[in-house]
Every structure is written in C-alpha cells, then in structure tokens.
Amino acid sequence: MHISARHDYAVQAMLAIAAAGGGPVKTSDLAALQGIPVSYLPSILADLRRAELLSSRPGTDGGFSLARRIERISVGDIMRAVSGALASVRGRPPHTITYTGAATALPGLWRSVHASTSDLLDSTTLLDLLRDDEADRRSDRDATADGRHS
Template identity: 90%
Template sequence: MHISARHDYAVQAMLAIAAAGGGPVKTSDLAVMQGIPASYLPSILADLRRAELLSSRPGTDGGFSLARQLEQISVGDIMRAVSGALASVRGRPPHTITYTGAATALPGLWQSVHTFTSDLLDSTTLLDLLGDGQAAGPRTDRDTTADGATRHRP
C-alpha cells in the first residue's frame, strides 16, 4: 500500500476539523494549522464533501464541518474518498491478479495485504486518533514485542 501526500493531507485535514470541534474551519486555516499547501486543499476537501464526510457553508462564518460524528468516520472512508481503492497491484484490485508458474500463490498474499489494510483503516476512526494522539493500531488478538516480533494473546 502506498500512502500518498493526498491521503496524508486528507486525514490531516479531517483530524484538524475534528479537533476544532467539528467545524466550520476555513481552507486557509486548515492549510496553516497542518502545514498543507493551500493550493492542494480545495480538491481534497471537495472529494471529502462529495463522499459526504464533510459539509460546507459559504461566507465569512463558513468553512468545512464534519458531516458525521467522529466515531462514524474511519481513516478508510477518508482514503477511499480521495483515491478509491485502498490497495492495488499495478493499479488493479488484488482479487483480479493472476500469475503462472512459481508465483501462483501471490494473489492470495496480495488479497491478505488488502484485507488487513482495509480492516485496520476501517476500524480506526477520527475519535480513535484524537483520543490520545496515537493510532489505535490493528484490533487483533496479537501484541508486538520490543524486538518487533508478533505474539498471539491467549
């Protein structure tokens, strides 16, 4: 999975709006608060509005506001709103890829990567990220040890 600047900026913008009480927040203020190029934000915010994650109100008191509650907006929702699929193999969905010869097992691996990534991003909400300033991480029955190994909890 590739996390593009567009993905990153979209999640940052949504978090900034959420941290500001849900909005309204002006585009120029978002750019300053998060250090996002102001010229890049309008198209991202338009995508988020089209996906019904944001609403907008014009005028001096206007800006962008969350269209749903914090716990109803996942990082997966945000990333799909600005780019479509969360994971792809050479630009194609993992389940459409086939290989021959020694690589015939690869589609299963790519599909697992897609499933794990989707599960993680879909289960992590704005509320999770704002709760303590850290991502909730995968919601599984596994722990990661200090040396990076994965250990299953009983």
C-alpha cells in the first residue's frame, strides 16, 4: 500500500476538523493548523464532501464540517474518498492480477495484504485517532512531570 500526500493530507484535515468540534473550519485554517499546502486542500475537501464525509457552508461563519459523527468516519472511508481503492498492484486491484510459473501464489498474498490493510483502516475511526493522540499527550505530560522525558 502506498500512502500518498493526498491520503495523508485528507486524514490530517479530517482530524483537524474533528478536533475542532466537528467544524466549521475554513480551508486557510486547516492549511495553517496542519501545515498542508493550501493549493492541495480545495480538491481534497471537494472529494470528501462528494463522499458525504464533510459538509460545507459559505460565508464568514462558514467552512467545512463533519457530515457524520467522528466514531462513524473511518480512515478507510477518507482514503477511498480521495483515491478509490486502498491498495493496488502496478495500478490494478489485487484481485485482477495473475502470474505464471513460480509466482502463481503472489495474487493470494496481494489479496491478503489488501484485506488486512482494509480491515485496519476501516476499523480505525477519527475518534480512535483523537483518543490515541490525547493518550500520547497525557503520557508525555506525565513523563515530563516525573523528570523522565528529555
């Protein structure tokens, strides 16, 4: 599986909106908060809106908001919204690849990789990632208070 900048930026943007209480968050604020080039965001946010993961509202009080609750948005949903399939072999879905000779077992491996990747990304929600982040920050604070952190 290849995680492109587009995938990474899409997940970062969704996490930033989720961390902001679900929105609305302006494109320029997302770029600043996450260090995402502002030129990338409009097409990514449009893909996420088309996939019904975001809603948008124009105006000074507008911006992008989550279209679902954070426990109902998986990383797999986000990644599919911006690129389609989660895994490919030479640009093709794993189930369409065939080999001959000594490599005939490879399609089964590629399908397993795809299934494992899909399972992980589909079972990891924005809520899970925000909880993990909060637990990491809490652990860092505790370590610093105890003098264990450099």
